[in-house]
Amino acid sequence: MERTCLAVILAAGDSTRMKSSKSKVLHPVANRPMIAHVVEAVAKTDIGAVALVVGRDADEVAKAAAVGGVEIEAYLQKERLGTGHAVLAARDAIARGYDDVIVTYGDVPLQTEAPLKAARQALADGSDIVVIGFHTGKPTGYGRLLVKDGELIAIREEKDATDAERAVTWCNSGLMAINGRKALELLALIGNNNAKGEYYLTDLVEIARSQGGRVTAVDAPEVEMTGTNNRAELAVIERLWQERRRHELMLSGVSMIAPETVFLSYDTVIGQDALIEPNVVFGPGVVIDGGAIIHAFSxxxxxxxxxxxxxxxxxxxxxxxxLAEGSKVGNFCEVKNGKVGEGAKVNHLTYIGDARIGAGANIGAGTITCNYDGVNKSETVIGAHAFVGSNSSLVAPVSIGDNAYIASGSVITNDVPADALAFGRARQEIKPGRAKILRELALAKKAAKKAKG
Incomplete structure (x- = not known):
């Protein structure tokens, strides 16, 4: 679309109902601040810049919004006098003369670019105001969009609606697109002659029509227009986001046995033919290649x-x-900053930290790389096809050569050459009858305590 566009994102609310020590728009959805989801959506509409209207935690909100590679300028709204007043906080940006101005909200993180592009197209087709609406089976509480002959003639709030108007199921989302060449002129005409003395953006419908302008509406999926005001609604947003992303991944060829138990992050990448078992959680920064298997509760x-x-x-x-191709990290294992080579096995009850494991190596149960001395962390290097016996402790920095063998129960503090066998444990001794004596002493001690008690 060869038209310039400014997105005005309103994110200055006090977040009173969130009952939080931080701004509502900083709360995460899929491990990402919800404001970042909104910026990413508008960034996909070929916009030129974002005017971010901020209030509480202004610097943190602006920092969280810096995604998508778009130019972002923050504008502080010092007073809360309604949505029309909030948009005018970005007056300087609007005054630069964009063709289109999109107004959206920082607490609607499920929105996508499609409705925004549709609104821009309607502006290109001659509308001065385009309202984004949604159809719902539960319209109670929403302003209704009243359309006649293809034009939006009014947004009727429920308290002012007739019975016939209340039956309308097309509702106002609050999102809007404005003819950028007329935006400041129209916004300046919004008054505050209402019970709250506030300036409402929805008044632009009537104002634009009174000026001979064309006002229309476009539709968006209801789920995309879901807003967030409190923690319960935030949980709903998280559920909806997860459902949508799981569905996308499964359609792309990922298998999920119980998808409702799998939790993804905003940037999780999973390749075709990967299998995800139940109760798996993906934090940020995960890439699962095709054909990998993630077993349950990982x-x-x-x-x-x-x-x-x-x-x-x-x-x-x-x-x-x-983890390289064909490698395995088994049950009750932890790997941190560790590279597991092709075909290598870290099977059970093992910690691998700050380590490199060569191809085909086998790490026995209970093995620990002792990578931290209380101040610094050091690296453990385990060569190709090395065998580390169960319950071994590898004290970094240390290197185990290719094809080396570490005896079970060893504490390894020195480098082990390739093909060598290393023991790092005390020699076993047998004391015949000593167990019986120790047991009798323990029982006598217990009986003495009981007699005193």
Missing amino acids: HIEGAHVSAGATVGPFARLRPGAD
């Missing part, structure tokens, strides 16, 4: 799992975990 964040690799069940991959 938690993955900041990690890459290659094709054919398997994770879990009950595994945790922390930031920096990188």
Whole structure:
């Protein structure tokens, strides 16, 4: 679309109903501030800039909104005098003379670019005001969109509506597009002659029509227009976002046995033919390649799992975990900043931190890379096809050579050459009859305590 466009995002609310120590729009949806979801949506509409109207936590909100590669300018709304007043807080940006001005809200994180593009197209087709509406089976409480001969003639609030108008199911979302060449002129005509003494953006419908302008409406899916005012509504938003993203992934070829139990982040990438079992949580920064298997009850964040690799069940991959093709991280294992080579196995009850494991290596149950000395972290390097026996502790910095063998129960503090066998444990001794003596002493001690008590 060869038209310039400014998006005005209203994000200055006090978040009173959220009962929070931070601005409502900073609360996360899919591990991302909801304001960032909104900016990403408007960034896909070929806009030239974003005017972000902020209030509480202004600097933090502006920082969270800096996504999508668009130019963002923040404008402080010092008083809360209605939506029309809020838009005019960005007067300087509007005055630059964009063809289109989109007005949207920072607490509507499920919106996509499609309705915004439709509104812009309606402006290009000659409308001066375009209201974005949605159809709902539960219209109670919403302003109704009243249309005649293809034009929007009014937005009727429920308290002012007739019975016939209340039966209308097309409702006002609050989102709007304005002819940028007339925007300041029309906004300046909004008055505050109402019970609250506020300036309402919806008055633009009547104002534009009185000036001979054309006013229309476009439709959006109801779910995309869902707003957030409190923690309960935030939970609904999270559920809706998750449902939508799971559905997209499954249509792309990802298998989920119980999709309602899988939780994704905004940037989760999962390839075709990957299998996700129940109760898996993906934090930010995860890439799962096609054909990988994530078993149940695993938690993955900041990690890459290659094709054919398997994770879990009950595994945790922390930031920096990188599993090569065909590798395995099994049950009750944790990997942090660790590279697991092709075909390598970290099967059970093991911690791998700040480590590199070579192809085909086997890490036995209960193995720990001791990477932290209380001040600094050091690296453990395990060579290709090395075998680390169960219950071993590898004290970093340390290197285990290719094809080396670490005896079970060892504490390894020095480098082990390739093909070598290393023992790092005390010699076993047998004391015949000593167990009986120790048991009798323990029982006598217990009996003495009981006699005193």
